[in-house]
Amino acid sequence: MKWIASAAFGMEGMTGRDLKHLGMQNVRVMDAGGAEFEGGFEDAFRASLWLRTCDRILLVMDRFEARSYEELFQGVKAIPWETLLPEDAAFPIRAKCVKSQLMSPSDVQKIAKRAMVERLKVAYGADWFDETGVTFQVDVSIRNDEVTVSVDASGEPLSKRGYRTWNGEAPLRETLAAALILQSGWHPWQPLYDPCCGTGTLLIEAAFIALDRAPGLTRRFAMELWPSVDYEKLIVLREEAEARFEKGRQRALNIAGSDINPEAIELAQRHLRQAGLQGRIALSVKDMRDVTLTGEPGVIVANPPYGERLDNLRAAHAVARQLGALQRRCPGWKLCAFSADAGFEREYGRRATRRRRYYNGRIECEYRIFE
């Protein structure tokens, strides 16, 4: 079976590399949208459990060209849906159109639905479907007239790990936070500090990496309910991941953070508890101007307010200056800052050693690494 591990702009390569580490077959990083791989249901489940920067795992049902609604209809109808969907399946359709002849997602959705119903009518000898059973979210994506029809194996996006039920002011998506940690060059045996940690996302994702904790360990995935999946085999994979975390959590951890806002720290404490990391990450209420880091140098990661959504630009610039001063106070520490503020380096007082572009929602941001 062919699968897509969908990933946001800038994270496709990391997702492809992680798929290779997991031992997946025929991994190919796509130009946009993520990476492909081949494997069975268990491989897809393992990818869902372990991929840190991937948004969704999609089962590719078919790929074909379509420049007319008739071609789309025939292409969708030719897919053997009955091999995956039971008669009572619910099958909502999501559609996306980019640079193609067919550019109306709502029409694409309607035609694809009609084609699926036609196919299933013949397969099940029925003329009406109540759709009261398990949900199979179908994805029809058309790019440059090439149609990819897939079924979402994840359900909720994989960024929802299950530990964040209370949101702070501008929390980072968990997949993006994991990407920032992976990109920072931090080694899990080094100290890590976030001086404006908010609800703790960067710290928790770093701890998951250090303790060999699968990001999807405590959540469920849509594919677990699919009748053609051998659920017993998935249980074994989840138990393996639990055992790895049991072992990993014995490791020493040198991760800490602070924030000026006491409410954010309270939320971060809750998230730590929900992530099974209570007592493993030191948190305190502190203005970053009062942060001093002693001992073995490590990595400072920060997602400061950047003027677009929080505070105003002047305040964001002040925080950039404070981060520059923090790095000067902590010789040997690397500092990595994720911000949309174009004037960040000027205020910080140095040019970044490396930069990478990402999107936080729709906001274009830069990840700047100051060695």
Ligand SMILES: C[S@@+](CC[C@H](N)C(=O)[O-])C[C@H]1O[C@@H](n2cnc3c(N)ncnc32)[C@H](O)[C@@H]1O
């Ligand atoms: C964009 S949010 C960080 C969000 C965080 N990454 C998360 O996932 O929740 C920026 C944080 O910087 C904090 N902050 C602003 N000025 C600060 C200062 N001078 N010292 C410490 N923290 C500060 C804010 O309270 C806010 O929580």
